[in-house]
Amino acid sequence: MSQKRSCKECQRLFTPSPRRPDQRHCSRKECQKARKRDWQREKMKNDEAYRAKQQASKKAWREKNPDYWAKYRQDHPEYVRRNREKQREREARSRIAKMDVLEPQSFFESGTYRIIPVRCDLANMDVILARIEAVSPGCG
Numbered sequence: 001m002s003q004k005r006s007c008k009e010c011q012r013l014f015t016p017s018p019r020r021p022d023q024r025h026c027s028r029k030e031c032q033k034a035r036k037r038d039w040q041r042e043k044m045k046n047d048e049a050y051r052a053k054q055q056a057s058k059k060a061w062r063e064k065n066p067d068y069w070a071k072y073r074q075d076h077p078e079y080v081r082r083n084r085e086k087q088r089e090r091e092a093r094s095r096i097a098k099m100d101v102l103e104p105q106s107f108f109e110s111g112t113y114r115i116i117p118v119r120c121d122l123a124n125m126d127v128i129l130a131r132i133e134a135v136s137p138g139c140g
C-alpha cells in the first residue's frame, strides 16, 4: 500500500497513485501545472532534440506573429515596468558577483574616487547607499 507523502509543490499530504508510485505532486491543478513546468525545464536542459524542436516551433510562431510582443508590451505597461525592474536586479546581482571576484586591493587601490549617493533616506540618515566610481587620470 502506498503511503502518504507531501506534495513537492504545495507540501500538502497526498496518496500517490498505485500506478505511479513515485508521484511527487498531488492532483491539485496548480501542482500539476508545476509538475509539467518541472518536466519541461528538465527536458529543455537535458534533451537536445526536444530543445531544438521547441526553439523551432517558437521561431515559427514568432514569424507568424511578428507584432505580438510589441503589441503586448504596448497594451501592458505594467508588464514592461516589472520586466525592466527584474532585468535591473539581474544586472545588479551580476555586478556584485563580479565584484566578489576582484581582489580587495585591486578594487580600492590607485586613484581618485567620486562618491555618488544613489539613495538618501531622510527618515534614516545613517543609512546612505553610495556608488564608488573610479575617475580616470587626467579628468579628476
Ligand SMILES: [Zn+2]
Pocket (backbone or CB within 6 Å): 007, 008, 009, 010, 011, 012, 025, 026, 027, 028, 031
Ligand atoms: Zn500539491
